[in-house]
Amino acid sequence: RKEVEQDPGPFNVPEGATVAFNCTYSNSASQSFFWYRQDCRKEPKLLMSVYSSGNEDGRFTAQLNRASQYISLLIRDSKLSDSATYLCVVNLASGGSYIPTFGRGTSLIVHP
């Protein structure tokens, strides 16, 4: 079983739609969680951290469920510019630091 699993998609949605991605992780010792965004042929960039209580940033909401070992990302009112691959990242403690482990990513395509 992979350490971080995501549905690769693609999710193909119209503008204005609400879309949700889930990500599951296998190591219960995972310390912290993030969503990164990666545009085609570009490097990943941080979208948002995921806090235990859940957090919101504009149209984006992230939630963490430690008991079930999954995190989610909800995007409301999708824009064409939201089209990208969304990477789930889980930090595992290792040797005094943290190793970010990436999921394979979920592809989102927002169409007019």
Add this chain to the structure above:
Amino acid sequence: GAGVSQSPSNKVTEKGKDVELRCDPISGHTALYWYRQRLGQGLEFLIYFQGNSAPDKSGLPSDRFSAERTGESVSTLTIQRTQQEDSAVYLCASRPITSGRARLDEQFFGPGTRLTVL
């Protein structure tokens, strides 16, 4: 300020040749990571440096891969006797490791080196 830079941006080499990839992290960032991303795939962890030491080399796929970091700045990833399956984008990231909240620190990625082995 300047972000993470990597060179070369593209490298085409023949099978069996050695290649060296370079990463210049953001100044002052203690941690540095190397990843490999094959076409259409996720990021595969290779190695990370805490300062100049590499506590975790578990991701290096074979003994043909090695990396070093000097002066807590520049890092080089060397691939010896390249094979076609080494073709990928090699991404470097750095991270500040703020004391007490290291687990929350964001990684900053460079643009990557696209390696093609013919």
